[in-house]
Amino acid sequence: MRIRGTGFRGRDAGQASPFKRERPGIRVLVLGAQAAAAAGVALLAVLPVLTGGEPWPVRLAALVCAVALSGGHLAWFVYGGIAHPALVLVGQGAVAFGPLLQFGASWSTAGGFFAGGLLLVYPPARAVAGALAACAVAGFGPAWHAGSVDVVVGVAATVTAGVAALTLFGLGTAARLVDERDDEVRELKRQAGIEERKRFSRDLHDLLGLSLSAITLKGELVDRLVPTRPAQAKEELAELLVMSRRALADVRTIAAGYRDLSLEEECKVAADVLSAAGTRVTVARAGLGDLPPRVATALGTVLREGVTNVVRHSTASWCALSVSAGDGTAWLEIVNDGAAGAAGEGAADSGAGLRNLRDRIDVLNGTLTTEAGADGTHRLLVAIPLGRR
Template structure:
């Protein structure tokens, strides 16, 4: 048993459990019923000939033709659109023996009528199937010199055609459904991989950058200032434990970030990088979980990009709530245009932009002529809640 996405379990044989087992059982039932129906119609045709006065050679020929009709139907018409050669074969096997055998063979023409219904759209197939049944009735009436025989031939041909068409259509629907389920599984796997990659970038990028900075700082302090180095090492251990917790949330498929904790962590990371930090927070205690997590993720991405894609000496960020909208603003110097766009650059920005849009929010960024970069996120609290 393996897991596809959140809560979607699939058994080793490819069927989901327990719904997959029911679907597999229904699929087996439909395919089995279709096979039995085709074989049953062929058997009825042969028994009608067998009980007549025909010679044994004619009976053996009838058996071979009936079996061929069933094989052609199950091979071509049960699985998809049949080639024209298959229809021609059904027409020849259906009407050819009928000329000498008469009404006893009329049921066999149902294979051709059912094949038409399965092979063509209704606007073309229905008239053709009706004409086939009518022709079977006419030949039966002519051969038996009886209107009753003609009516029986047309009806048995129609019943056989509708039976084969109904079960063939059901088998095709089951096959299409199986294809949709396989596509759904493929999409679930792709979405899960995308989620894992996105969360891995968003959650661990800043933590690993902070650990690297702290490690470099400890390396510089360990000889000349061991006491401060121990303090910085203690903070590094806290950051590493936080990164480990993030890894666990990613693997569990669930994550909820504390906006207050992320504000403190962002300030610590920027300070460790030698960047002067200004933090402002107001009215964020009652934010919905989704909004707080989105802002915390955006703050991580923005701070990480400040360190990676700018030469910032100072950075100011603020988180607030005003008029039913949650705001996050990150401003820093040292941006160098599109290539070094400070808080606005980085591959992860597309991820958080999608998160913000999913909550009905907006994300804007701009770079001033003096190298100041500003990133602003606005998310409506009421809509998200």
């Protein structure tokens, strides 16, 4: 039977107790308050018996019942959770109400354990009526059993049982809420960790892909030039060093979480990389001075990935880059004549990169579309509404 309503969840054997998690001071306070409340209610029930004229076996039996009620309440309803609450409540009811026949109204407070257990386990629509009935039985049951009803004593005993039930229910619910809050905090931390790992992976792919491709191309070019044109090879090597330093700077910005890019700089780097790959390139720029940093960074990231895909996954002989802003929209267009090669080797990586880029553009309410023309051209178009950012 599953605990419903405000009931407590059971825990796996290997799961740590919630009182060993964060905010240990509050957890110790909640734990101590519950233990003190359960012990106090049990003491109120058993103290009249212990100080009365009952024989010592009866007093011992009353003490055992009180310890069982308080300890069982903490073990069943607060710390451990229960798999079969109905059976537990039957046993608790027997220990709480059975001694009423022997001890009379002085034992009425013990009925609060049963009533509090009902409130902790079942939904309010069912639990409240049952708890009220249990308190009434605890208060007036001994009087009816004796054949004479003292209304004042019965009402007082009923109220005492009710207060005990509400105390146990309130503290038990507080423990559940603190437990749930810590569960939520842990889940938020877990999600934050997942998002940070995704961000790091996405940035490594999107931001370093172009830099590493450029370094590779420059290295291959230097290797070809060294035997025949060492002076030009030295110039290309100097540019390779600049690119490697830029890649190192990209790694540092990724690690720091700071990823603002200069769109002007990205256009220049893209043109250099395409030229090094032997691709004829044209670049058109207009109205970039007032672009918000987030928009410029998003377009710069798309430009990096788009040019990386042209270099890696196509056989383009020319590529046209266009970046502009006007009429409340920022545009980026990359067109090349290598669509036939884009579906070949490395297309899976390209698809993953485009998925990352769409995620970035979606955050800014923009759109990213790609299309292949019948003449073998490939076009990537990004549109981001500017508005207020």
